[in-house]
Each structure stands twice: as C-alpha cells, then as structure tokens.
Amino acid sequence: MADLSVNIAGVEFKNPVIPASGTFGYGREYGRFYPLSKLGGIATKGTTLESRLGNLAPRIAETPSGILNSVGLQNPGIDKFIRVELPNLMKQETVIIVNIAGSTVEEYIEVAKKLEETDAHMIELNISCPNVKEGGVAFGVSCDSAAGITAAVRKVTKKPLIVKLSPNVTDIAGIAKAVEAEGADAVSLINTLLGMRIDIRTGRPVLRNNVGGLSGKAVFPVAVRMVWQVANAVKIPVIGMGGVATANDAIELMMAGATAVQVGTAMFANPFAPIEIIDGINEYLDKNGISSVREIIGSVKSW
Amino acid sequence: MRYTQGEYRILNKTAIAKQIYDYTVLCPDIARIAQPGQFVHLLPKGFPLRRPISICDIDAEKGTLRFVFEVRGEGTAELARLNAGDMIDMLAPVGGRGFKINENAKRVILVGGGIGTPPMLPLAKIYGERAVAISGFRCSSMVILQDDFKEMGAKTILCTNDGSMGIKGFVTIPLIEEIEAEKPDIIFACGPRPMLKAVAEIAMENDIECQVSLEERMGCGVGACLVCSCKAIRNGQEIHAHVCQDGPVFNAKEVIW
Known part of the structure; x- marks a missing residue:
C-alpha cells in the first residue's frame, strides 16, 4: 500500500481524489453507495447567500463523450447549508471544501464570513460558473476581476482558499498568477467549457438555457493542458479536474502538475468512479515501486 | 436504504412493437425492494449518461424485474443491442417517490400514453379487477401490453390517435366516460406531458386524487446533480423539484404545468 496522502495549503488529504462541486450535492446521495470517509475530500454544490431555484429544464444534454449542463446554481442558500447540510458533512471524516458562488463581491464576502464561524476545512471560490449571468464567471474571465474578488474574500477568511478557474479564457495561467498574488492558497481547474447543442428537428437549443457547460471525457485533454500550464506558472498547489474517469486519467493529470484531482461527470455513469480511481492509483504506485503519490505530481518530462 | 449498481443478467428480450423492447433481468437484491413507479437507470456501454426506464413488473419471488423501452436515440439503440444472456449495467431501484398505493381503493383508473x-x-397487478387500464398510442403498430393488462383482470381500454385500433382519439375520451360511469378513488397516469396535464385537469374538476409519473432528462438519477428539475408547488411555495428524487411520481396538484 503506497502513501496516497497529499497536503494542500496545510490541509491533509488521505488521498488525492475529491468529488467535484455540482456533481455530488452535499454528499448524502453518494453516501448511500459507499462510506464518504473513503474519499480524499468533498467539494460541495456551489452555495450562494440566498437560496436559488436554478434554470428551467432541460438542464442536461449528452454530447460525444461528454455532457452539457445548465443547472444554474440551484442551492438552498448558505444559512440552510450551514444549519442542515454542514453538520452532516463534518461527521464524514473527510476534507470538506465548501464551494461558494455569488453575483456581487459583497455576496461572496457575506458567504465567506458566515463560513468563517464554522468548522468547514476549506473554501473553493467559484468564479467560473458559466450557467448564471451573474454566477461569478464575470469575475473569472479577467485577471483584474479575479484578483479583486480573491483579495476581497481573502480579507474575511482565514480558511485555506481555493480559487476555481474558468477555461473560457485566453490565458488561464495569467489568471492563476493574479489570484496567487492576492492570497489564493490553491487553484482548481478546469470548470466547464461553454457549449451548445441544437435539436435540428425543432430548431431549438437542447438546453432551456440555450448554452451550458461541457464536461466529461471530451474536455480531458484541455484539462491536462491547462493544469500543466498553470502548474508551471504558479507556486501554489493545483487541483486538477475535467473529464477524469479512471485512475490513469488521475495519474496523467497529476503528472501534469495536479496535487489532487476532482471527479465529476464520470460518477453519473459509474457512481463508484472515485473509489475505483483511489484503488487504481494505489495499484499503479505499488506496481511501479513508487512509495508516495506525491512523487508523481508534476513529474511529466516535458519536451 | 443503500443504492445498488452492477451488471445483471438479461433472461429474456422480446421485440413487442416497432422499436419497442421488453426485457426481463435477474436481479434478486433489486426485485426484493423495488416499488411500483420506481425506475432503473441503465448504462448503454460507452455512453456518458444512463437512461432512466420505468419498471414494468416486479417479481420478488423469481427475483426479476421487467422493463420496456423504445429506441429513441443512440443510447437506447445501444441498449437494444443487448440480448438474453448478456449482462446489463443497472443502477436500481431509483426514484425517491413511487406510486402511493391505497390498498382500500375500490376503483382506480390507470392512464398510460405511449411508452408511459x-x-x-x-x-394493474395490485388492483386487478378494481382497475380500468386506459392506454393510448399513435397508431396500431405502437400498441403494447394490452394482453398483460387483461391478464391482471383490469378492464382494458385502447385508443389510437389514428383509429387504426381501438377507440379513435385521445385517452381523455374513455377517461371521462369511466369517471361518469363510476367515480374512481385514484387516477394514476404516465405519458406525454400534454396528456398528463389534460388528465390532471379532469381529475381536478371531478375532485379525484391523481398521481402522475413525470419524465425529464436526467443525470445521476439519485438527486445529486440537480439537472432533472420540474416546477412544482410544495408547502405553498414554488420550487424546482427533481424528478429522480422528489418523484418521479407527483401528486398532480403539486405540478406546475
């Protein structure tokens, strides 16, 4: 058994596999498949100051090797989350990363302040949700705005702060550097790529929101590239995600520079994907005589 | 309750109408706990998403489930390539709320539209002779399960849109007649949304309890991803409920059509 533990911003993860925000609710559903304590951590559903209804259905469409979604940040609001969901999550013996989103800087600050009084381990700042006009993506697409929101939230929280980056930008490494300079403890990437499908029989977009975020295997090569670029540009840890479905994918993303990986869309086909990835990473390390998973982080021998 | 996901053996496959297949799968652990109104979430090999398919029969003794689906796209076409003896990847039983059964109901009307x-x-298996099963299809080549309803003892009424078999017209025609003949305790319905809306309105006008099974494009199937939303009223408030977990069966009064 290899050492699977990793450390991000002083927080110890028993393994580097984390279900991604928006695919795992607040953990209750997948807790009916396996003990959540097996996971390295959990990134919660994006949570806002007030409750949100989300977009109209259809909110999902299948694409070649991927899916488009336009949920639109449906969530019960931070107060109900802290009251009803967080106590249950904190019992699960895994790292709890609360993903927060908002429409204004003030909203992010307010949500972060409320979390400051809780035991949640980390905050993931969602400045990259593509499905809500004011869902934060506006903050994530320029260096100045990404830096601004990071600095504002940094001022009100001592918790380790992860900033989740949008791939819908020209220079993701530049944005990563900007949030690092303002005190981000880690970055996670990639959020979904903005996409669209049209039903040619009706002439209507498949998603009621017209556009949505692309995820799944289709985006994996983009994720590898962006994780590699960002890991080479910043000193803070990178959490990689985007189409990770197998242990080999996770290892590849870690070689590109990720300290940990998040798994999302793969769970819809295989609810046990995170567990199988953890086991698969361990097998790979044992087979190759590698004693710690940390040895593979950023180990790609780039040409 | 724990969820079960795994590969299960297909015992039987029958083509019962144009592009419509009837499967029986051996899955004793699932058959023991499955409830009417719940569904199975089937994975076509190599596809990113599962396909939610209603349960058509539960035989706890034999340990089997039966489901019927129509080939509508690439995913269901891939599923339809599976034959008796093959294994099928199922996540089941899913559906937070199945049909609410009132054992004391003296008369119920079941309204099914097409693949609903x-x-x-x-x-029909539960209510037997107390059930009237009204089914509607586009045309005679799409008609399914009429002998099965008769076998259960249900009064079986068939409609087709083009009149190529049974009554010509929509299911609402015999539904109104049956209500007038004797008011039922409950109406259960599953089918296209316009049909469900029409059935719900008739039930409302006649002050009859009505349970509808809804369909929506789905992701995880267990309530985590929140994609299968439907507008509903609960506790006087408009909510975006989720078909997989808050349904798929709703009281028709809760649904915002």
Whole structure:
C-alpha cells in the first residue's frame, strides 16, 4: 500500500481524489453507495447567500463523450447549508471544501464570513460558473476581476482558499498568477467549457438555457493542458479536474502538475468512479515501486 | 436504504412493437425492494449518461424485474443491442417517490400514453379487477401490453390517435366516460406531458386524487446533480423539484404545468 496522502495549503488529504462541486450535492446521495470517509475530500454544490431555484429544464444534454449542463446554481442558500447540510458533512471524516458562488463581491464576502464561524476545512471560490449571468464567471474571465474578488474574500477568511478557474479564457495561467498574488492558497481547474447543442428537428437549443457547460471525457485533454500550464506558472498547489474517469486519467493529470484531482461527470455513469480511481492509483504506485503519490505530481518530462 | 449498481443478467428480450423492447433481468437484491413507479437507470456501454426506464413488473419471488423501452436515440439503440444472456449495467431501484398505493381503493383508473404505459402494469397487478387500464398510442403498430393488462383482470381500454385500433382519439375520451360511469378513488397516469396535464385537469374538476409519473432528462438519477428539475408547488411555495428524487411520481396538484 503506497502513501496516497497529499497536503494542500496545510490541509491533509488521505488521498488525492475529491468529488467535484455540482456533481455530488452535499454528499448524502453518494453516501448511500459507499462510506464518504473513503474519499480524499468533498467539494460541495456551489452555495450562494440566498437560496436559488436554478434554470428551467432541460438542464442536461449528452454530447460525444461528454455532457452539457445548465443547472444554474440551484442551492438552498448558505444559512440552510450551514444549519442542515454542514453538520452532516463534518461527521464524514473527510476534507470538506465548501464551494461558494455569488453575483456581487459583497455576496461572496457575506458567504465567506458566515463560513468563517464554522468548522468547514476549506473554501473553493467559484468564479467560473458559466450557467448564471451573474454566477461569478464575470469575475473569472479577467485577471483584474479575479484578483479583486480573491483579495476581497481573502480579507474575511482565514480558511485555506481555493480559487476555481474558468477555461473560457485566453490565458488561464495569467489568471492563476493574479489570484496567487492576492492570497489564493490553491487553484482548481478546469470548470466547464461553454457549449451548445441544437435539436435540428425543432430548431431549438437542447438546453432551456440555450448554452451550458461541457464536461466529461471530451474536455480531458484541455484539462491536462491547462493544469500543466498553470502548474508551471504558479507556486501554489493545483487541483486538477475535467473529464477524469479512471485512475490513469488521475495519474496523467497529476503528472501534469495536479496535487489532487476532482471527479465529476464520470460518477453519473459509474457512481463508484472515485473509489475505483483511489484503488487504481494505489495499484499503479505499488506496481511501479513508487512509495508516495506525491512523487508523481508534476513529474511529466516535458519536451 | 443503500443504492445498488452492477451488471445483471438479461433472461429474456422480446421485440413487442416497432422499436419497442421488453426485457426481463435477474436481479434478486433489486426485485426484493423495488416499488411500483420506481425506475432503473441503465448504462448503454460507452455512453456518458444512463437512461432512466420505468419498471414494468416486479417479481420478488423469481427475483426479476421487467422493463420496456423504445429506441429513441443512440443510447437506447445501444441498449437494444443487448440480448438474453448478456449482462446489463443497472443502477436500481431509483426514484425517491413511487406510486402511493391505497390498498382500500375500490376503483382506480390507470392512464398510460405511449411508452408511459409500462409503469401502469405493476398497478394493474395490485388492483386487478378494481382497475380500468386506459392506454393510448399513435397508431396500431405502437400498441403494447394490452394482453398483460387483461391478464391482471383490469378492464382494458385502447385508443389510437389514428383509429387504426381501438377507440379513435385521445385517452381523455374513455377517461371521462369511466369517471361518469363510476367515480374512481385514484387516477394514476404516465405519458406525454400534454396528456398528463389534460388528465390532471379532469381529475381536478371531478375532485379525484391523481398521481402522475413525470419524465425529464436526467443525470445521476439519485438527486445529486440537480439537472432533472420540474416546477412544482410544495408547502405553498414554488420550487424546482427533481424528478429522480422528489418523484418521479407527483401528486398532480403539486405540478406546475
């Protein structure tokens, strides 16, 4: 058994596999498949100051090797989350990363302040949700705005702060550097790529929101590239995600520079994907005589 | 309750109408706990998403589930390539709320439209002669399960849009007649949304309890991803409920059509 533990911003993860925000609710559903304590951590559903209804259905469409979604940040609001969901999550013996989103800087600050009084381990700042006009993506697409929101939230929280980056930008490494300079403890990437499908029989977009975020295997090569670029540009840890479905994918993303990986869309086909990835990473390390998973982080021998 | 996901053996496959297939799968652990109105979430090999398919029969003794689906796209076409003896990847039983069964009901009406007909069969099994099963299809080549409803003892009424078999017209025609003949305790319905809306309105006008099984494009199937939303009223408030976990069966009064 290899050492699977990793450390991000002083927080110890028993393994580097984390279900991604928006695919795992607040953990209750997948807790009916396996003990959540097996996971390295959990990134919660994006949570806002007030409750949100989300977009109209259809909110999902299948694409070649991927899916488009336009949920639109449906969530019960931070107060109900802290009251009803967080106590249950904190019992699960895994790292709890609360993903927060908002429409204004003030909203992010307010949500972060409320979390400051809780035991949640980390905050993931969602400045990259593509499905809500004011869902934060506006903050994530320029260096100045990404830096601004990071600095504002940094001022009100001592918790380790992860900033989740949008791939819908020209220079993701530049944005990563900007949030690092303002005190981000880690970055996670990639959020979904903005996409669209049209039903040619009706002439209507498949998603009621017209556009949505692309995820799944289709985006994996983009994720590898962006994780590699960002890991080479910043000193803070990178959490990689985007189409990770197998242990080999996770290892590849870690070689590109990720300290940990998040798994999302793969769970819809295989609810046990995170567990199988953890086991698969361990097998790979044992087979190759590698004693710690940390040895593979950023180990790609780039040409 | 724990969720079960795994590969299960297909015992039987029958083509029962144009592009419509009837499967029986051996899955004793699932058959023991499955309830009418719940569904199975099937994975076509190599596809990113599962396909939610209503349960058509539950045989706890034999340890089997039966489901019927129509080939509508690439995913269901891939599923339809599976034959008896093959294994099928199922996540089941899913559906937070199945049909609410009132054992004391003296008369129930089951309304199925097209591929919404199969989930009515477990109800016919429960209610037997107390059930009237009204089914509607586009045309005679799409008709399914009529002998099954008769076998359960249900009064079986068939409609087709083009009149190529049974009554010509929509299911609402015999539904109104049956209500007038004798008011039922409950109406259960599954089918296209316009049909469900029409049935719900008739039930409302006649002050009859009505349970509808809804369909929506789905992701995880267990309530985590929140994609299968439907507008509903609960506790006086408008909410975006989720078909997989808050349904798929709703009281028709809760649904915002």
